[in-house]
Amino acid sequence: MPSLEDELFPSTPGKFKIDRANTMNRQFHRCFASTSTMFLWALFLVALTASYLSFQSFVYTGSRYFTASWGGIQWEKQIRHSAQIHRSNGMSVLVTGAAGFVGSHVSLALKKRGDGVVGIDNFNNYYDPSLKRARKSLLTNQGIFIVEGDINDARLIAKLFDTVAFTHVMHLAAQAGVRYAMENPHSYVHSNIAGLVTLLEACKSANPQPSVVWASSSSVYGLNEKVPFSETDRTDQPASLYAATKKAGEEITHTYNHIYGLSVTGLRFFTVYGPWGRPDMAYFSFTRNILQGKPITVYRGKDRADLARDFTFIDDIVKGCVGSLDTSGKSTGSGGKKRGPAPYRIFNLGNTSPVTVPTLVSILERHLKVKAKRNFVDMPGNGDVPFTHANISLAQRELGYKPTTDLATGLKKFVKWYLSYYGYNHGKDVN
């Protein structure tokens, strides 16, 4: 009786045939055996790959969970504790960019008077992050908790609003610097536009909605030639991408005010300087170079005209920020629904007395007791504007804003801080 295997092949009489059949049978056996082995191997490999992939995804999810710098009961407890208000009619404020120059000063001022403060900062390396860490230590010592995270992280921002019903948001996180925008344009879009929208989305959805005060910039006046700059002047001729993103921020915040009833105050800061400042700014890098005996580049405008800035001392800016929070007025919406019109305000926060850059250098020389090696260069077309000058009457009227520190006094305080922080010989070849 032919076996099943035999039947699979046409049976013809003859030895050869039988031999052939036998050969075929053996080949079939081998072939079948190797196919089934291969099949089993393939199955095994598929199973192995699948279990490897699911293990990988477990490890990834797990590591994300376990190494996330935020979240958890303890974390929430710290956030709530930091947001606690210790005065009557106080506020609980989420400060973005809290480890930054203005952010750290404003956070400390709010905490000092009994407001609750929670900070958030991404500690990026636009300038030396160790300075941001040092500012963070100052804040931590005063009981201010700083979340390490990015304003583009919608889950994190939502979690913060779930944890605390912030009454106010002081939004100071940004990609700063006028000239760096030519080097890294996308960082400006990422922080000043995408990050702003992510934050506003969370604010508009919060219930209750917070009032938002945020940092715009004097740079929005761009090529405007009418002085001093008033809030109603043209701001449609930005000279840098930085300025353009800040101007866009003013328009974006307006839509959130209009559609969702968010209370919004935009502050146009004029070249803020002082202790714990930003190393990328001229007064700071000039100080470093003068002390190190290195030359400084001083830009000059058309026809060799000196450039001028309405340099504004940090303590005055802090008063303007706190005054803005105090007078911000409530948002009217809740959970993404507008219930009525809410305030939308824009203020200049300047000093109203522009000083030329060469004069700034002379003041630094006096305070440092070291001569600068000036290297005059024509202003490159990199986004700079020749001068800034703030009209501050609106802020004076509405916020009680009144700057009291002139450049010489402010720089004296800066130099004192700089020397105590970095020392006289920082970065200098002392051999």
Ligand SMILES: O=C(O)[C@H]1O[C@H](OP(=O)(O)OP(=O)(O)OC[C@H]2O[C@@H](n3ccc(=O)[nH]c3=O)[C@H](O)[C@@H]2O)[C@H](O)[C@@H](O)[C@H]1O
């Ligand atoms: O008010 C603002 O909205 C902006 O203020 C600040 O920008 P600026 O006013 O440009 O300050 P800053 O760089 O200190 O240059 C000061 C002067 O020194 C000149 N300058 C600069 C560098 C240099 O090497 N040489 C030089 O002459 C330079 O040409 C200028 O005339 C913030 O950085 C910015 O983030 C934003 O907040």
